[in-house]
Amino acid sequence: MNSNEKSERAKKRWRLLRRALTKQTVEKTTGFPGYCLISGTITASDDDSLLGALSYIDYTTNVVQQIESSLLASLALNTSLRQIIFSFDHESLPLGRPPNLIELSQSLLSSCDLTSCEVESLPKEADHTESSALRISFEPSTASLCFAIKSYTSPTVAGVTLALTRERVRLQISLDELTTHHTTSIDNTGNICVWDCETTLAWAVLEQLENILGNLGRSVVVTELGSGMAGLAALSLCRSLPPCSTIYVTDGHINSIQNNMVNLRLMTVAELRPSTVDVFCQKLKWSLEEDQDKLDLPEEADLVLLSDCAHFEHYHGELLWTLIRATKVDGQVWMCHPERGNSLWRFLQLIDSVNDSASYGPLLRIVYWNHDLLDERHQTFLERHLDTYDPNVHRPRIYRLQKLRKNTEIDRAAIKLHIQKRDCN
Numbered sequence: 001m002n003s004n005e006k007s008e009r010a011k012k013r014w015r016l017l018r019r020a021l022t023k024q025t026v027e028k029t030t031g032f033p034g035y036c037l038i039s040g041t042i043t044a045s046d047d048d049s050l051l052g053a054l055s056y057i058d059y060t061t062n063v064v065q066q067i068e069s070s071l072l073a074s075l076a077l078n079t080s081l082r083q084i085i086f087s088f089d090h091e092s093l094p095l096g097r098p099p100n101l102i103e104l105s106q107s108l109l110s111s112c113d114l115t116s117c118e119v120e121s122l123p124k125e126a127d128h129t130e131s132s133a134l135r136i137s138f139e140p141s142t143a144s145l146c147f148a149i150k151s152y153t154s155p156t157v158a159g160v161t162l163a164l165t166r167e168r169v170r171l172q173i174s175l176d177e178l179t180t181h182h183t184t185s186i187d188n189t190g191n192i193c194v195w196d197c198e199t200t201l202a203w204a205v206l207e208q209l210e211n212i213l214g215n216l217g218r219s220v221v222v223t224e225l226g227s228g229m230a231g232l233a234a235l236s237l238c239r240s241l242p243p244c245s246t247i248y249v250t251d252g253h254i255n256s257i258q259n260n261m262v263n264l265r266l267m268t269v270a271e272l273r274p275s276t277v278d279v280f281c282q283k284l285k286w287s288l289e290e291d292q293d294k295l296d297l298p299e300e301a302d303l304v305l306l307s308d309c310a311h312f313e314h315y316h317g318e319l320l321w322t323l324i325r326a327t328k329v330d331g332q333v334w335m336c337h338p339e340r341g342n343s344l345w346r347f348l349q350l351i352d353s354v355n356d357s358a359s360y361g362p363l364l365r366i367v368y369w370n371h372d373l374l375d376e377r378h379q380t381f382l383e384r385h386l387d388t389y390d391p392n393v394h395r396p397r398i399y400r401l402q403k404l405r406k407n408t409e410i411d412r413a414a415i416k417l418h419i420q421k422r423d424c425n
Contacts, residue, residue: 032388034196035377035396037203038162038236040150042169063099067134068111069261073269075112075140076147076166076262085122087133101134108136111258113144149266152199152232154206162202162239164266165230166259167194186252186285187312190228191259197307198228200396201336202236204369205305209240212303212332219244223301223326225284225319226309227251231260233305235267235279243276248297250284257283286318288415300328307336310347317419320350324363324407333364333401339392348399350418357414365402374398 067086074084105119122133148169152162189195205212213220219242224234231249238247249260260281267273284296304327309319323333337344348366355362374396381389 032381032385032394034394035200035374037373037377038152038154038199038206038232040152040165040167040194040199043149043151043164064104064107065258065261066265067099067104067136068108068258069265071108071112071136071138072144072147072258072262073166073265075144076149076266079140079145082139083135083137085133085135104134108138112138113141115139115141150194152202152236154203160239161270161272162206162236163230163232163272164263164270165194165232165235166262166266167230168192187315188253188255189311190226190251190308191253191255192229194228194230194232195308196394197336197338197396198230198232200374201305201307201334201398202233204336204371204398205233205303205334206236206240207371208369209237213242218242219246220302221246221248221299221328222303222305223248223250223297224305225250225286225323225326226306227260228256228308229259231263231281233307235263235273238267238273238277238279241277243274245277246299247277247279248301249279249281250297252283252285254283257281284322286315286322288317288321288412288419297326300331301326302328302331304331304333305335306333308338309335310337311340311343313343313346316347316350317415320347320354321412321415323401324403324411327401327403329403329406331403333403334369334398335401336396336398338395338397341392344397346422350415350422351401353418354411354414357417358408358410360405362404363407363411365404367400367402369398369400 070086071084075081101119101121105117108114108117108119116139118137120135120137122135146168147166150165150167152165154160154162222234222237222241222245224231224247227234227249228251231251234247234249241247249264251257251260264273264279264281267279273279282296304323306319306323310316327333337347339345351364351366355364378391378395381394382391
């Protein structure tokens, strides 16, 4: 058998696998609405007023990334868009000049999934000598049009929009998306959709925010780990946090970071992000090997959020050490996960082993948090959706952790030892 025949057989096997995966996914979710404690609906597109607001570039952050996120947000709002103009003030430009046009064009082609892109500098207007503009003409690929803007509102406060996010509008499974962990060492499931535990966590934290803020003080630092494509739990807090607060939306996958920059741009345009709250999208790869001083975050958080992050057990050690380092002493961690086999319980066992290993006391206090509404939804799904509802896969479990003391290398060693013993069994 020659190489071409082997390649064709491999492609055929992949097509069969993809068809089976898609069928299995659809069968598992058809008829099950999800807990839907925060509801999201696709917003109307072709909104020219938003497009105009997107055009101005603020050079307080990376120039190219901001143009990329603005273009993607504009395209999601208006899928027929083929040209956009960005204006800027020369006084705010790095080194007093705009980005290299050729480099910008090449960057937009790859990062925004375009089939063609042309960037040109427009001449200065006579009465605006200190400002210039870039005109970007482009043709989006089919893949870039598979997104829409989703508006999330709180069912408890009628008419209040919590967040705007850019999400996939239909199920698609590609070989590249399923296998990116081979090249990036980062799981990509957060870029497939917004999972039910993310919306449940957002609702739970908003439900308890007064109690959380009462314990933390006035201005707070919030970090979401493994935020996926929407960073919904963190972004939903934008309108509710005290002035001078800071939010870090983090993930290890570059696609998640890029998409959350789009979400942040949308939040700013829709005035859902107060000017008194700073929000940053940042790449953060979980690690158990790095020293505790090398965490790629500028500050420890009062509140750490994570959802649907404990499924892959071979990342448990890295996840736990990262959330420990990301949290202040007396800070809280709110996590929401389904049981998903034994993965959640094994993660909690790992925390217990760290607490039991130190002679000077436990590191994290664990409290199971529940609500009558969660129990009501669970019972309703058991009665009405028994054919599709699997509590082990779908039922969100919420835990609140509190960091009791400073972490040490002894804690890291305890994590590594527990993982080694677990892998041997």
